[in-house]
Amino acid sequence: xxxxxxxxxxxxxxxxxxxxxxxxxxxxxxxxxxxxxxxxxxxxxxxxxxxxxxxxxxxxxxxxxxxxxxxxxxxxxxxxxxxxxxxxxxxxxxxxxxxxxxxxxxxxxxxxxxxxxxxxxxxxxxxxxxxxxxxxxxxxxxxxxxxxxxxxxxxxxxxxxxxxxxxxxxxxxxxxxxxxxxxxxxxxxxxxxxxxxxxxxxxxxxxxxxxxxxxxxxxxxxxxxxxxxxxxxxxxxxxxxxxxxxxxxxxxxxxxxxxxxxxxxxxxxxxxxxxxxxxxxxxxxxxxxxxxxxxxxxxxxxxxxxxxxxxx
Numbered sequence: 008x009x010x011x012x013x014x015x016x017x018x019x020x021x022x023x024x025x026x027x028x029x030x031x032x033x034x035x036x037x038x039x040x041x042x043x044x045x046x047x048x049x050x051x052x053x054x055x056x057x058x059x060x061x062x063x064x065x066x067x068x069x070x071x072x073x074x075x076x077x078x079x080x081x082x083x084x085x086x087x088x089x090x091x092x093x094x095x096x097x098x099x100x101x102x103x104x105x106x107x108x109x110x111x112x113x114x115x116x117x118x119x120x121x122x123x124x125x126x127x128x129x130x131x132x133x134x135x136x137x138x139x140x141x142x143x144x145x146x147x148x149x150x151x152x153x154x155x156x157x158x159x160x161x162x163x164x165x166x167x168x169x170x171x172x173x174x175x176x177x178x179x180x181x182x183x184x185x186x187x188x189x190x191x192x193x194x195x196x197x198x199x200x201x202x203x204x205x206x207x208x209x210x211x212x213x214x215x216x217x218x219x220x221x222x223x224x225x226x227x228x229x230x231x232x233x234x235x236x237x238x239x240x241x242x243x244x245x246x247x248x249x250x251x252x253x254x255x256x257x258x259x260x261x262x263x264x265x266x267x268x269x270x271x272x273x274x275x276x277x278x279x280x281x282x283x284x285x286x287x288x289x290x291x292x293x294x295x296x297x298x299x300x301x302x303x304x305x306x307x308x309x310x311x312x313x314x315x316x317x318x319x
Contacts, residue, residue, distance in 0.1 A: 077215040107200030127210040136224035140188030170312035190222030229271025
């Protein structure tokens with residue numbers, strides 16, 4: 008904890024939240040270091056009531072206001088979300104009640120609850136998605152659009168998403184309409200928590216940086232499914248079971264839902280694109296690992312192309 012406090016204090020002033028000033032003690036940091044340039048999320052203890060809370064400090068004022076707006080919006084719609092107990096506008100900081108346990112930790116500690124936990128996540132996504140839901144013409148997800156519009160950055164003969172680049176704009180211009188509603192644009196496994204009370208398992212997200220009303224819940228499910236690849240190799244039994252359960256949720260769905268699911272999977276790998284580029288530059292990935300990633304991306308590109316042709 009001493010090292011974490013030192014790191015926190017050495018951060019730029021716009022990211023520093025004076026814990027002592029407001030009677031908080033740092034317990035630990037909760038978000039990855041690669042996000043500290045935009046926000047720092049900490050587990051804190053209040054010295055007055057000795058309760059555990061979570062502080063989120065943003066660089067951008069707009070992100071601070073977005074968190075307040077989104078949590079208030081969800082509470083007004085009777086959806087489970089972190090309860091705000093303190094606002095510190097001069098520090099762009101929101102302090103919320105600590106709620107639930109990280110999904111990944113919960114799965115490892117409660118292997119018999121894997122099915123209940125994952126279906127709870129999907130039910131949560133569907134419930135949120137019903138808010139402001141309507142049919143809209145197809146929208147290429149921003150994370151995919153960025154990949155399609157970027158120039159080739161990979162060495163060798165690998166071309167990123169050549170088939171999707173040709174066919175997704177055609178779907179966008181077609182008369183096909185999909186259900187869109189509220190949701191999160193980064194439904195990563197690390198962003199979900201589990202709350203268990205009276206033998207009922209509930210899921211929620213505590214990361215509202217990318218909350219939107221143009222999200223399809225099957226797209227979210229696919230993105231979520233793809234992020235299980237980030238579990239450690241030691242967690243492979245849970246990983247395999249979880250992936251099977253999530254795939255079962257898409258079975259017997261209609262073509263549009265299936266398309267959105269696999270588009271979500273592809274979207275997750277588009278997020279991995281920058282990491283791939285960096286690993287290639289630094290030599291942090293072997294050729295066999297690189298080939299495996301290329302193979303998966305090509306497979307997803309082909310699958311999306313086939314499903315899109317069916318829709319057209």
